Amino acid sequence: DGGITQSPKYLFRKEGQNVTLSCEQNLNHDAMYWYRQDPGQGLRLIYYSQIVNDFQKGDIAEGYSVSREKKESFPLTVTSAQKNPTAFYLCASRIDSSYGYTFGSGTRLTVV
């Protein structure tokens, strides 16, 4: 079955450490997105990528980095520069001809 997979589901990080969240899709979708979700804040766009080897900053890119070396994969690195990284992170993808996004099941990151 096609889908979008985020891993791990839960992640704990010590302050000052970088951590990478995985997002893989086998839907042959062109565009991929990373969102951050905090209670009562809705979904805030971190980064997005329309094609391989190209990506753009979203509304809250500071302290995050991404890469898009393969169409299927769009990992997100939360760096030590991100001051408040504890949140629920959602990855999504979209095929070019569609307006709707398909979301992964999310990764909950907690800084300890």
Next chain:
Amino acid sequence: GQQLNQSPQSMFIQEGEDVSMNCTSSSIFNTWLWYKQEPGEGPVLLIALYKAGELTSNGRLTAQFGITRKDSFLNISASIPSDVGIYFCAGRGSGAGSYQLTFGKGTKLSVIP
């Protein structure tokens, strides 16, 4: 940028009641989408609307694309406990970056059995 106002922020209703929520935009949208997110999961698409005035149903859910193209609403009839979750509206505008969706902040629905 484009902003979506979604209301209400939260709702507590009795099982069997009907539910209504809406989204309004400061600018025109060409597409409206409604998503449901269950606790600890990603949002799942419920209904997509592509034309002003369009009314679309999906089981007990009905959504409409407002005539002004600046609003949309979602109704849930005869609510059941599994309707619990956060409902998000999303819209697609026009012009540069129109391939991206703008999301509302969500309506958190609680159903009391």
